Amino acid sequence: MTAAHSTLTPDEIERLKAPARRENRYRILSYFSPILLLLLWEAASQSGLIDRRFFPPPSAIAGTGWRMVISFELFEHISATLRRVGVGYVMGAIPGILLGLILGLSTPLRRVFAPIFAALYPVPKIAILPLILLIFGVGDASKFVVIAIGVFFLMFYNTLGGVMQIPQIYLDVARNAGATRTQTFLRIALPSALPSIFTGLKLAAGSSYIIIAAAEFLGARSGVGFFIWASWQTFAVSRMFVGIVVISLLGYITILLLEALERRFVPWAKH
Amino acid sequence: MNVALARTGRKSGVDAFAAPIVVSNLVKAFYDVSGDRITLAVSDVSFTVRRGEFVCIVGPSGCGKTTVLRILAGLEQQLSGTVRIDSRTPPAMVFQEASVLPWLTVAQNVAFPLSLKGAPRQQQRERVGELLALTGLTEFADARPHQLSGGMKQRVSVARALVDDRDILLMDEPFGALDEQTRLTLQQELLSIWERTGKTVVFITHSVDEALTLADRVLVMSPRPGAIVADLPVPFERPRDVVEMRRDKRFWDLTYEVWRLLAPPGV
Numbered sequence: 001m002t003a004a005h006s007t008l009t010p011d012e013i014e015r016l017k018a019p020a021r022r023e024n025r026y027r028i029l030s031y032f033s034p035i036l037l038l039l040l041w042e043a044a045s046q047s048g049l050i051d052r053r054f055f056p057p058p059s060a061i062a063g064t065g066w067r068m069v070i071s072f073e074l075f076e077h078i079s080a081t082l083r084r085v086g087v088g089y090v091m092g093a094i095p096g097i098l099l100g101l102i103l104g105l106s107t108p109l110r111r112v113f114a115p116i117f118a119a120l121y122p123v124p125k126i127a128i129l130p131l132i133l134l135i136f137g138v139g140d141a142s143k144f145v146v147i148a149i150g151v152f153f154l155m156f157y158n159t160l161g162g163v164m165q166i167p168q169i170y171l172d173v174a175r176n177a178g179a180t181r182t183q184t185f186l187r188i189a190l191p192s193a194l195p196s197i198f199t200g201l202k203l204a205a206g207s208s209y210i211i212i213a214a215a216e217f218l219g220a221r222s223g224v225g226f227f228i229w230a231s232w233q234t235f236a237v238s239r240m241f242v243g244i245v246v247i248s249l250l251g252y253i254t255i256l257l258l259e260a261l262e263r264r265f266v267p268w269a270k271h
Numbered sequence: 272m273n274v275a276l277a278r279t280g281r282k283s284g285v286d287a288f289a290a291p292i293v294v295s296n297l298v299k300a301f302y303d304v305s306g307d308r309i310t311l312a313v314s315d316v317s318f319t320v321r322r323g324e325f326v327c328i329v330g331p332s333g334c335g336k337t338t339v340l341r342i343l344a345g346l347e348q349q350l351s352g353t354v355r356i357d358s359r360t361p362p363a364m365v366f367q368e369a370s371v372l373p374w375l376t377v378a379q380n381v382a383f384p385l386s387l388k389g390a391p392r393q394q395q396r397e398r399v400g401e402l403l404a405l406t407g408l409t410e411f412a413d414a415r416p417h418q419l420s421g422g423m424k425q426r427v428s429v430a431r432a433l434v435d436d437r438d439i440l441l442m443d444e445p446f447g448a449l450d451e452q453t454r455l456t457l458q459q460e461l462l463s464i465w466e467r468t469g470k471t472v473v474f475i476t477h478s479v480d481e482a483l484t485l486a487d488r489v490l491v492m493s494p495r496p497g498a499i500v501a502d503l504p505v506p507f508e509r510p511r512d513v514v515e516m517r518r519d520k521r522f523w524d525l526t527y528e529v530w531r532l533l534a535p536p537g538v
Binding site for chain 2: 167169170172173174175176177178179180183187188191192194266267268
């Protein structure tokens with residue numbers, strides 16, 4: 001490397017490195033572009049360009065948020081929402097992944113059972129919330145179930161798609177190496193489908209927060225969704241925005257966590 | 272044409288009982304439901320491979336040679352005809368495409384057949400170490416497949432096929448996608464491995480050059496539906512030097528002969 005360096009003039013080295021430097025500048029700028037949006041919002045709201053009652057300036061929202069953080073007012077809601085999403089997510093993801101793997105590997109089972117899932121999938125999860133509330137009551141159980149249903153379908157279809165895209169060659173390798181059915185399932189199908197499974201896990205995390213927000217609007221006495229709804233009813237717009245920011249952050253952090261897990265467990269996929 | 276004469280590959284009746292691979296009147300067809308079309312892939316293929324022999328099947332692409340190999344490996348079923356494999360172990364296969372499992376390291380890929388059998392860790396480690404050394408992969412033991420070149424990946428496939436020491440090695444154009452220099456290197460390595468291990472090898476290729484370089488015997492297949500049109504002994508002595516043997520006039524005479532069979536005049 002150094003030998004090659006010495007044959008280049010400083011000017012050539014400079015030109016060689018210029019594109020990488022430019023790339024770096026853009027990356028730094030990319031961190032600031034959301035802040036620019038907030039600044040515009042702040043200015044527009046302060047100057048009365050947009051209605052302060054609907055869009056209070058970000059500084060006011062941050063102030064409200066900070067007061068709520070130091071008074072621990074939000075934590076009860078956050079923990080309720082996280083509990084519901086967490087339990088419902090696991091309840092939906094595990095059967096979704098398992099059934100996706102099984103139906104993906106077995107053509108006869110897929111032929112028989114896939115139409116059932118195809119028929120149920122398009123039913124909007126929020127539309128059946130009243131039914132679920134009727135069956136499971138207004139407590140946490142109904143929230144677990146509605147999230148589990150939403151997560152189940154996303155995991156089922158993503159896993160199924162992942163398994164069906166396994167290159168035939170991997171199955172041939174397993175067969176030639178003498179793999180049993182279970183070994184093919186665990187050591188070929190599961191790792192092959194893992195990138196799709198993680199795509200499903202991230203999609204499911206996003207939709208879990210959509211579902212929980214709606215579910216908490218309607219039938220709950222706690223949770224971030226309930227907090228947003230209650231703030232709306234008392235026309236506490238700043239508090240409502242705090243709720244929106246908090247639930248967005250929860251979703252964002254969940255996806256960051258899943259991405260970290262993905263890097264850990266799918267090190268062979270391109271990131 | 273001497274097609275009809277050479278067609279019967281069963282001339283080795285004497286040691287047929289000892290032959291580990293006997294293929295008789297193999298027929299394979301595919302049915303395309305949407306077009307209601309039947310494609311005859313292989314028609315009436317018969318041949319025998321002796322123990323420890325290196326046989327190459329050469330033919331144009333689409334002639335069904337891969338299908339024959341997949342049937343030998345038990346990955347596909349023939350429509351009619353018989354395949355008799357007389358061996359203490361099922362055949363090991365080296366595939367044409369990248370068949371290295373991307374979620375495993377190089378060492379784990381090589382160990383795959385052993386770990387399926389639940390061989391003790393220590394034994395796996397030793398055996399994998401031997402094969403990595405044999406295929407020149409020792410320093411890549413912990414690399415992931417996506418970090419390897421095409422040649423390296425095929426070395427991994429070869430090492431994996433050798434790891435549990437099966438008697439028969441089936442190779443489906445394993446070096447087809449590689450550049451010429453890499454291919455020559457791997458051919459030389461394969462020959463030296465084969466000379467040391469004494470395995471029975473059936474090697475598929477579309478390259479006449481490769482077939483003559485490697486084989487004791489070359490089976491020439493016709494275009495689809497594939498049938499064996501010639502069974503040519505390759506007279507070069509062992510061990511072979513893949514570069515030096517190109518100075519031999521017989522190499523070019525044989526090349527000419529095979530090409531005449533593959534591309535009859537007037538076509």
